[in-house]
Amino acid sequence: GAVVSQHPSWVICKSGTSVKIECRSLDFQATTMFWYRQFPKQSLMLMATSNEGSKATYEQGVEKDKFLINHASLTLSTLTVTSAHPEDSSFYICSASGVAGVEQFFGPGTRLTVL
Amino acid sequence: AQSVAQPEDQVNVAEGNPLTVKCTYSVSGNPYLFWYVQYPNRGLQFLLKYITGDNLVKGSYGFEAEFNKSQTSFHLKKPSALVSDSALYFCAVTRVLTGGFKTIFGAGTRLFVKA
Numbered sequence: 001g002a003v004v005s006q007h008p009s010w011v012i013c014k015s016g017t018s019v020k021i022e023c024r025s026l027d028f029q030a031t032t033m034f035w036y037r038q039f040p041k042q043s044l045m046l047m048a049t050s051n052e053g054s055k056a057t058y059e060q061g062v063e064k065d066k067f068l069i070n071h072a073s074l075t076l077s078t079l080t081v082t083s084a085h086p087e088d089s090s091f092y093i094c095s096a097s098g099v100a101g102v103e104q105f106f107g108p109g110t111r112l113t114v115l
Numbered sequence: 116a117q118s119v120a121q122p123e124d125q126v127n128v129a130e131g132n133p134l135t136v137k138c139t140y141s142v143s144g145n146p147y148l149f150w151y152v153q154y155p156n157r158g159l160q161f162l163l164k165y166i167t168g169d170n171l172v173k174g175s176y177g178f179e180a181e182f183n184k185s186q187t188s189f190h191l192k193k194p195s196a197l198v199s200d201s202a203l204y205f206c207a208v209t210r211v212l213t214g215g216f217k218t219i220f221g222a223g224t225r226l227f228v229k230a
Binding site for chain 1: 147150151154157158159160161164205209211215216217218220221222223
């Protein structure tokens with residue numbers, strides 16, 4: 001149980017375009033989802049926390065108009081990188097937690113490359 | 116400031132030997148402690164957690180960790196390393212907040228197990 005999927009697993013796009021990444025909890029209801037960014041050989045940086053049905057809470061320094069997060073249902077959250085630029089290239093990982101506790105279940109990650 | 120330290124960027128160990136990956140933290144309250152493993156281009160996989168109770172926690176794949184409150188440490192250990200244990204290991208500390216929780220990750224320690 002507690003499986004989280006991400007789609008796509010990798011994406012290459014041109015500078016200026018927008019990219020949407022989906023995060024789904026497959027076998028549990030995710031009341032909270034987290035979006036992280038990971039640079040090569042570095043740790044995970046929390047970008048935002050989203051609760052189902054409400055606006056995401058962004059970490060300091062993360063542009064909410066740049067990284068749009070929607071958590072419309074208990075099984076789906078999306079991250080849209082708007083007007084992507086090469087510096088947005090990174091590995092994006094989502095995680096989800098259910099009603100019960102503080103454990104997070106991580107998706108496999110999405111590698112974004114902006115040309 | 117809240118922080119998690121993994122003092123070693125890399126740990127090298129021979130197959131069959133015991134391994135230790137260190138983690139110390141500076142977080143207020145009584146945080147929950149986790150270890151995750153990450154393989155290349157993959158999300159994080161849960162290894163083990165400490166919430167309360169016995170200071171020695173056993174987890175997946177033969178790993179265990181010892182919680183030491185006085186030293187605020189949570190070192191990951193395995194009695195006999197396998198080549199397949201080679202990966203990136205993250206220590207994480209979760210604080211429960213009003214209405215949710217937040218997790219801080221260490222910088223990660225790369226484990227190399229030589230045959």
